[in-house]
Amino acid sequence: MHDAVFSLDNVHFRFPDSGQRTLDGISYEIFRGERVVITGPSGAGKSTLLYLLNRLYPLNCDGILSGSIKLFNKPSENYAPGEINRRIATVFQDPDSQFCMRTVEEELAFTLENLSAVAEAMDARIAGVLELTGLMELRHAVIQTLSGGMKQRVATACALIMEPEVLLLDEPLAHLDPFTAKQFVDWLSVLQKRHGLTVVAVEHRLELWETFFSREIVLDRDGALIADVPFRPRSIYSFPVRPSVYEDLPALQAEAISVKKEGRLLLAPLSFKAARGEVVVIAGPNGSGKTTLLKALCGIIPLTGGRIIAQKVGYVPQSPEFLFIESSVEAELAFSGASTQAEVEELMERLHLTDIKESHPFSVSHGQKRRVAIGAMLADKRDVLLMDEPTSGQDFAALMELFTLIRERVQEGATILIVTHDMEFAAGIADSVLLIKDGMLTGKFSAERVWADESLMQAHQLLQPKGMVQREKSFA
Incomplete structure (x- = not known):
């Protein structure tokens, strides 16, 4: 614990097209074998800080850097391009951004080839990491056919196959169902102890990590370090339970819809209705077909059978960049249908986007991109809104x-379907829960029925919302 892996002294950083610093005077050290989490508000510069540790920044973004950064007691600028990546592996927030090959096996082999690994040993290393990450059945799978959660696990496997000394993780639980997230944390803990890994993660969902981290580095909204303290497990946040106000008038009907691709049945024939003013949460294990269902409902993926009855459907995808067509956040919201400038400004204020209104939507943080996309669809006032x-x-x-914005829109009569692994958010917002597993619909249930049925939740790899448990105890 006395050997510094990262040493930062008075580090400032800004992007070339920004007059405002993303990071402001950061100083700290991380030692070998530590488990450190970087926290702070969305847009605080957490991912930027992570990418300075693997030398992705500043060279790959022409960023302006001052101060001193040492990696393994050597100035970071003294490393040749790619040299440090043999020792520091990274799992990015958007796993699609790091894939180059078609299949899981090819991606892992490509990673080893870049390390000049001995060809005779490659097959054993690939098999070993697939076994370790529970991905053996997906060895020959096409990566782009996998769910977001499965892609995240593949990206982690690609990092681990490098046998690194340091593992950098940018919101690794973001796309994992609650049960898989807990498994991931338990598995990573064992792996870290066995290999003495140094783990540095950016994370919002702290409750899922329990006591994994030993230390927390906290940034404020302006990118300054405000705390470097022992990690304290968080009490679970909870949302007020939204009163159900929906009308018994169908706004969306799926009648025996199915999706088949390349001979593989992705969605078995399923039927359900969503009423005007209803919030439906779609839940289930990673790879169960949740995103496929949303894409089918809005017409991105063609149906193999059945039909959908709905009007004015809007869609916010997992990768919000697919929606952007304007060169600033403000213009993106205005283009999407806000009737007045005052409405645009109110949405930006409420979604915490005012400070970045002149920024290009592609240049902001991942969390901010999602809020821009959500704002654009809210401004468009669609009858049915699908959120992934x-x-x-x-x-x-x-x-x-x-x-609050969702609650207001459903009170105006909008119908909203949400894919989420955040059970606390789901417990507060959902009227109904649509449970899916292996491409098949288990059923549509009232939210209260799902949270109360432990066997139903276990079958779909969900964990009971802890905020809901606290509320139940308070009513006892």
Whole structure:
């Protein structure tokens, strides 16, 4: 614990097209074998700080850096391009951004080839890491056919196959179902102890890590370090339970819809209705077909059978960049249908976007991108709004504002379907829960029925919302 892996002294950083610093005077050390979490509001510069540790920044973004950064007691600028990546592996927030090859096996082999690994040993290393990460059955799977959660596990496997000394994780639980997230943390803990890994993670969902981290580095909204303290497990945040106000008028009907691709049945024939003013949470294990269902409902993926009855459907994808067409956050919201400038400004204020209104939507943090996309769809006033993991990358203040905005829209008659692994958010916002497993619909249930049925939750790899447990105890 006395050997410094990272040493930062008075580090300032800003992007070339920004007049404002992303990081402001950061100083700290991280020692070999530590488990450290970087926290702070969405847009505070947490991911930027992580990418300075692996030398992705400043060279790959032409960023302006001052201060001193040492990696393994050597100035970071003295490393040749790619040299440090043999010792420091990274799992990015958006796993798609780091894939180069078609299949899981090819991606792992490509990683080893870049390390000049001995060809004869490659097969054993690939098999070993697939076994370790529980991905053996997906060895020959096409990566782009996998769910977001499965892609995250593949990205982690690609990092671990490098046998690194340091593992950098940018919100690694963001796309994992609660049960898989808990498994991931338990598995990583064993792995860290066995290999003496140094683990540095950016994370919002602290409750899922329990006592994993030993230390916490906290940034404020301006990118300054405000605390470097022993990690304290968080009490679970909870949301007020939204009163059900929906009308018994169908706004969306799925009638025996199915999706088949390349001979593989992704969605078995399923039917359900969503009423005007209803919030439906879609839940289930990673890879169960949740995102496929949303894409089918809005027409991105063609149906193999059945039909959908709905009007004016809007969609916020897991990767919000697919929606952006304007060169500033403000213009993006204005283009999407806000009737007045005052409405645009109110949405930006409520979604904590005012400070970045002139920024290009592609240049902001992952959590901010999601809020821009959500704002654009809210401005468009669609009758039915589909959201895929809208809580990912959001701090609690942003989540509470999102909660309130959704509540207001459903009171106006909108119908909202949300894929989320955040059970606390789901417990507060949902009227109904649509449970899916292996591409098949288990059923549509009242939210209260799902939270009360332990066997139903276990079958779909969900954990009971702890905030809900606290509320139940308070009513006893």
